[in-house]
Amino acid sequence: MRPLFGIAGYVLREAASRKFILAFMVGITLLLLVLSLSLKLEVLDGALAATRLFGNALNHRIVAVDVALRPLYMACAYVVFYGGILFGIVACSDFAPSLMSPGRIEHLLALPLQRWHILGGTFLGVMTLALCGAIYGSGGLLLIFGVKTGYWTLGPLIAALLACASFAAVYAVMLTTATLVRSAALCAASGFLLLVGGIIAGYRTPISRVFEEGLGRRLFEGVTLLLPRLSSLANASAELAASQPLEVKSLEMLLAGVLVFGLGALAVGFWRFEGKDY
Amino acid sequence: MSAIEVIGLQKTYRRAFRRAGNEALRGVDLTVPEGSAFGLIGPNGAGKTTFIKAILGIVQPTAGTVKVLGGSPEDPRIRARIGYLPERLHLPGAWTATAFLHTVAKLKGLRPDGAAHLRLLERVGLAEAALRKIGGYSKGMRQRLGLATALLGAPSLLVLDEPTDGIDPMGRVEVRGILQEEIRRGTTLFLNSHLLAETERVCDRVAILANGRVLREGRLEELSRGGARWAVRFAPGVDSGALAAAGFQAGGADGLYHVEAADAAALNLALDKARAAGALLVELRRDGQDLEAVLTSTVGAAA
Numbered sequence: 001m002r003p004l005f006g007i008a009g010y011v012l013r014e015a016a017s018r019k020f021i022l023a024f025m026v027g028i029t030l031l032l033l034v035l036s037l038s039l040k041l042e043v044l045d046g047a048l049a050a051t052r053l054f055g056n057a058l059n060h061r062i063v064a065v066d067v068a069l070r071p072l073y074m075a076c077a078y079v080v081f082y083g084g085i086l087f088g089i090v091a092c093s094d095f096a097p098s099l100m101s102p103g104r105i106e107h108l109l110a111l112p113l114q115r116w117h118i119l120g121g122t123f124l125g126v127m128t129l130a131l132c133g134a135i136y137g138s139g140g141l142l143l144i145f146g147v148k149t150g151y152w153t154l155g156p157l158i159a160a161l162l163a164c165a166s167f168a169a170v171y172a173v174m175l176t177t178a179t180l181v182r183s184a185a186l187c188a189a190s191g192f193l194l195l196v197g198g199i200i201a202g203y204r205t206p207i208s209r210v211f212e213e214g215l216g217r218r219l220f221e222g223v224t225l226l227l228p229r230l231s232s233l234a235n236a237s238a239e240l241a242a243s244q245p246l247e248v249k250s251l252e253m254l255l256a257g258v259l260v261f262g263l264g265a266l267a268v269g270f271w272r273f274e275g276k277d278y
Numbered sequence: 279m280s281a282i283e284v285i286g287l288q289k290t291y292r293r294a295f296r297r298a299g300n301e302a303l304r305g306v307d308l309t310v311p312e313g314s315a316f317g318l319i320g321p322n323g324a325g326k327t328t329f330i331k332a333i334l335g336i337v338q339p340t341a342g343t344v345k346v347l348g349g350s351p352e353d354p355r356i357r358a359r360i361g362y363l364p365e366r367l368h369l370p371g372a373w374t375a376t377a378f379l380h381t382v383a384k385l386k387g388l389r390p391d392g393a394a395h396l397r398l399l400e401r402v403g404l405a406e407a408a409l410r411k412i413g414g415y416s417k418g419m420r421q422r423l424g425l426a427t428a429l430l431g432a433p434s435l436l437v438l439d440e441p442t443d444g445i446d447p448m449g450r451v452e453v454r455g456i457l458q459e460e461i462r463r464g465t466t467l468f469l470n471s472h473l474l475a476e477t478e479r480v481c482d483r484v485a486i487l488a489n490g491r492v493l494r495e496g497r498l499e500e501l502s503r504g505g506a507r508w509a510v511r512f513a514p515g516v517d518s519g520a521l522a523a524a525g526f527q528a529g530g531a532d533g534l535y536h537v538e539a540a541d542a543a544a545l546n547l548a549l550d551k552a553r554a555a556g557a558l559l560v561e562l563r564r565d566g567q568d569l570e571a572v573l574t575s576t577v578g579a580a581a
Contacts, residue, residue, distance in 0.1 A: 013381065103367050103368035106334075277337040
């Protein structure tokens with residue numbers, strides 16, 4: 001396992017040297033700082049009595065803290081889910097193609113590593129990066145609202161973890177694309193396509209009604225059946241963040257679907273990488 | 279024991295939707311003795327880089343067997359004993375040299391040792407730039423760092439693809455010194471260089487690869503030997519007619535003659551005749567070829 005962690009460390013070190021990833025972390029930190037310094041919440045007996053943002057009072061009814069925070073947590077969950085995946089697609093699209101660039105891949109392949117260590121380590125490194133970003137952002141939010149209102153919930157953290165699980169499937173496809181064509185643009189495109197496909201797959205039943213019955217509808221249903229239902233997972237993460245009951249029948253099945261899809265995509269990537277000449 | 283043993287190595291690069299592939303290696307047989315300094319030379323597109331990649335397991339042979347340090351190049355334990363410098367080593371520009379060596383040492387399964395890494399950087403002439411970002415390095419400095427990386431962990435086999443590319447003449451002398459130190463230490467050196475003078479100075483054995491085949495292979499002096507022909511230089515004022523009668527043929531330069539002599543006795547007999555005619559000997563050497571001439575004649579004959 002040491003070579004796997006070694007490659008993950010290599011990827012993380014590479015990430016640390018990239019300005020836009022550092023800028024993203026600084027951006028999250030600034031947002032959390034602004035929120036913690038400018039937002040004043042007055043809580044009386046578990047109810048939100050008054051809210052001030054930058055000194056201006058926000059008009060609202062007196063409601064229980066958990067109810068008042070629901071829309072905010074839901075919005076944050078959606079931002080973390082879709083924004084995080086989109087940022088991840090753009091920020092991480094270059095890692096695998098860069099590692100497989102001429103002069104670098106030959107050097108890595110000549111080191112005492114198995115080929116799967118290189119691909120697995122890259123995946124692990126990127127997922128560590130995504131997990132750290134998600135936990136940092138959602139954990140910070142949780143801490144700020146927890147301290148200010150006294151209402152503590154793990155919802156936003158779980159929502160962030162679900163976003164990471166979804167990104168894992170997206171990045172598996174991107175990594176596999178990198179083994180087929182060494183292009184950051186195509187890696188990003190494949191990730192973006194899966195994200196769009198995953199959003200559509202989550203709404204496949206209502207969308208399928210748009211198609212006339214017959215081959216077209218069956219084809220649509222068949223294709224979307226294979227895709228991970230990312231929008232359903234995004235909705236579930238928002239509901240979890242807001243501590244509301246889930247609309248999906250089984251979160252476990254949704255996650256299992258994403259996991260199977262991700263592992264399948266990774267398996268194709270490993271198979272291709274094992275047999276490829278550089 | 280052989281450091282590298284290759285039998286019937288073939289490599290054909292196939293492309294999707296194309297029936298015929300590109301044959302890079304067409305049945306290469308080559309043995310590199312342990313502890314030797316071996317040079318691989320040949321024209322562009324001869325298959326040299328493919329051969330190096332095949333012995334490191336970077337490309338998978340279409341046919342044939344490859345044994346490196348007594349085992350398979352796919353075996354990480356074998357690879358741990360190999361130091362490799364690729365032709366165009368891509369280095370992370372935002373890292374420092376010490377950080378890069380630290381990471382590669384960990385990937386090689388070595389315990390990172392900052393002091394040892396600094397000594398290694400000093401050895402390749404990068405001590406002062408050790409903490410500078412690699413992005414600011416010149417091509418020669420990058421090449422030196424690549425060499426330092428290959429030397430990590432004192433490998434038993436060094437495979438270097440164009441190690442002095444981009445390095446200035448003084449730097450080349452330093453690199454040559456390092457390679458000679460490694461050879462004295464018992465390391466097997468496998469060198470691919472376009473600089474034939476470099477190969478000639480460092481290597482004791484050479485193989486000529488062209489069109490995916492080994493055309494000639496052997497000790498350097500055997501390849502460059504000109505047979506029974508000798509070059510002789512006499513002091514000015516010799517009697518050309520008498521020398522011609524003794525079997526000497528006039529060379530291009532003043533006082534330079536060539537003579538055919540199968541053995542030492544025949545050579546001395548010819549020289550005695552020349553001296554008897556009043557010629558004064560000032561220089562005698564075997565009429566050999568340099569590596570460039572060997573390469574040109576070998577590849578030309580095969581074409």
